[in-house]
Amino acid sequence: MSATRFFELPSPFVLRRGGSLAGARLAYETWGELNPAGDNAILILTGLSPSAHAAAGRDDPSPGWWEAMIGVGKAIDTRRFFVICVNSLGSCKGSTGAASPHPDDHLPYRLRFPDICLEDVAQSAQLLVAGLGIRQLKALIGPSMGGMSALAYGVMFPGQAPNMVLISTAPHSLPFATAIRSLQRECIRRDPRWLDGNYASDSWPEDGFRLARKLGMVTYRSAQEWRGRFGRKRVSQPSTQAFGREFEVEAYLDAHADRFVGSFDPNCYLYLSRAMDWFDLADHGGAVDIALAKMQVRRALVIGVPSDILFPIEQQREIAEGLRSAGGVVDFYALPSIQGHDSFLVDFERFAPPVADFLGCL
């Protein structure tokens, strides 16, 4: 049974870069109860690929993607907070995106889907929050791309998210991250089955998408972790294909690609990947610091890990210092996790305590 609920966006929902969506909706899940004053809500905006199913709940007891963080007695304590997690607009986990049916012909949008940016993700999420009767969030939490969307939310709706938890994120992409994403997109686009986005539903550009996912994994984890975990270990059964896999690290990448491909729409991936490259907090006022100052953040927790090569720790420091300069009380942690960008998804021993402490003091 699914715990997913849907929120109908106003129709048309006008997008920031031009274009609009008719009959669009957001998929979301909630945990805990909204109190009568409506002031105990926490919104979680996600990274590129997760669904709204961040944690188990009454209607869907299967573990969510942030199971260790959300629940009774956990860092994000559902006894105290009403927790909302949104599947980003443009994704394919229930919210409207390139894989959704076009209202005109009920065929998938594919590349007819309009340009989407993280400001659209933020705006649609804010409409959901307002639609749930919430005027101000208790806290807004965003890891990775979700942190960029949270920054967009903050600057577009000043004062509505006075407490923010920003994890392994950035005010904009730097060229290394853009280069990696550009290559991931090219891997998909070069797959002969991509067909300019018009692949059949039973014939996805899986080869290119697998490559894109593997390249992602190389940048989501860290060389240090892999050195300890795989070293130079070989697989017991090497591939019989010419130049096929021989090392355990190659088998690990294959396994991750197997799990991902088939569970995410390649076109949606292209749209959201590009949205991350486009996003620049500095677009909101001319400079990152100006934008951070507009947000009226009173308290913030900013966390990152030095082993992250995709969202380097300097970018979290930049956010922390900018919010502090604007008068916010900011806790900044550079956690020594070795799992790179993905640390927030696996190293709960390090990530849970600061989040619990921060929310506990609100």
Place this chain on the structure above:
Amino acid sequence: MSATRFFELPSPFVLRRGGSLAGARLAYETWGELNPAGDNAILILTGLSPSAHAAAGRDDPSPGWWEAMIGVGKAIDTRRFFVICVNSLGSCKGSTGAASPHPDDHLPYRLRFPDICLEDVAQSAQLLVAGLGIRQLKALIGPSMGGMSALAYGVMFPGQAPNMVLISTAPHSLPFATAIRSLQRECIRRDPRWLDGNYASDSWPEDGFRLARKLGMVTYRSAQEWRGRFGRKRVSQPSTQAFGREFEVEAYLDAHADRFVGSFDPNCYLYLSRAMDWFDLADHGGAVDIALAKMQVRRALVIGVPSDILFPIEQQREIAEGLRSAGGVVDFYALPSIQGHDSFLVDFERFAPPVADFLGCL
């Protein structure tokens, strides 16, 4: 006019992993003069892609790939030394490799080429050196893959290279580097025009090879360099293709791919790329330290840069410490170049002085 000379390897030339080559040869160039005692020779083993044309000379005045380092009065001074640079066995710049004609049918070897490893590269180079009448090298210089080949040379021919210059190299690949190379190989193999290596000479798997080269560039340079160089600058004419290039860093990668593709054979790339992953100095005695001790290195210069993510500085430190423990006099430099692995090809201001000093004292 070409300065390339050829050295005929003994036929058959037996390879370490089984298989052999009939009528194989090495392409090489030399600068300076071998002295009557035959004891002023310096051998340079190259990275994956360079030819033997490391510098201009009488017969070929065009600039070589290490022009700033080799010549009269330069760090590798051709007034004093007889300098040899070899195109690695298995490459496609004159030495025998997968693109060379098979002696049986004069068609390219393609995947009929036997497995090649860096020990074969080293052994063939040593035969050339001996063939030139040189019993002991004055110095052996190896950057990147060339450093791995140099380590193989050192351990296979103890005492024949008592002075070594090892640059941005490693005793073996770590899983991050192997993962990147595995993905590069997969990019080529997934190109429909690769055809299991049987591409026509006028129809190379260019799309996949371009992707592989771009992924290489992402790991050859550093995020820090690109941040300063490109920032978030856009190209003046964005691509009209869906999800095509918009940022300068993407145009930079395109330009590098344009230059490379068409100048290197994709199958040769696959063979040498895998040879790098296979290489493990520890295979020569059971551990890296044991192998380093076997080499009888009296003096060594070991250089790297902390911004190198492909051959991290810890690996150069490991080599330096191992050689030192074995009784060698070792100069180790962690140079603060920001150009990552490629620093030795561009930051001559930093790389030339230690090399000049080291060779000057021999």
